[in-house]
Amino acid sequence: MMAGGRRRSVLGAGIGLWVMLGAGLALAEETPAVQVTERLSTRVTATGKPLVLPAHDARLIVTDYVIAPGATLSVHKHPFSRYAVVMSGTLRVMVAEGGPSFDYKAGDIIVEMVDEWHYGTNTGTDPVRLIVFDQVEGDRGPTVAAPH
Incomplete structure (x- = not known):
């Protein structure tokens, strides 16, 4: 009787581990490999004047x-x-x-x-x-x- 109980415990632990690993892989697949977050978008300086870029060279x-x-x-x-x-x-x-x-x-x-x-x-x-x-x-x- 003990051997069957151990077998079920080991089998249950194995299934639990398999489920956790599968869930971890699913979460890893849902996380994008590259994340892009815009930090700033502006056309003006700190004092509200337009940006000035070089016209040449x-x-x-x-x-x-x-x-x-x-x-x-x-x-x-x-x-x-x-x-x-x-x-x-x-x-x-x-x-x-x-x-x-x-x-x-x-x-x-x-x-x-x-x-x-x-x-x-x-x-x-x-x-x-x-x-x-x-x-x-x-x-x-x-x-x-x-x-x-």
Whole structure:
């Protein structure tokens, strides 16, 4: 009698395992291999002005920025649209001479203003890490420093 009970237990466990594996495979088949999630779609900068793209001889520049806690970038502007992904830290971008300010944190996407003087400050206790994408014309640089 014991042998038959064990046989049923082993058979039951085997069927249970087969059902669980089958369910796991079914779930794996339902999960897409590639997921695409739109993070941002815009035609305007942070200040609401239209994006500006190079008309000729477009060049892409991708740059890593690391801004120390408490550090402030000097006042500058960009001749073309600039985009950044905040990888870590907290950054405040301020339009110079009393304009609005914008706060960004890890995971945010920045669409910087074009042809407007501005600067940024790391307002947190950790370094700000950015991946920055610039589109410029020819050999032009992505940033214009404010005159002193």
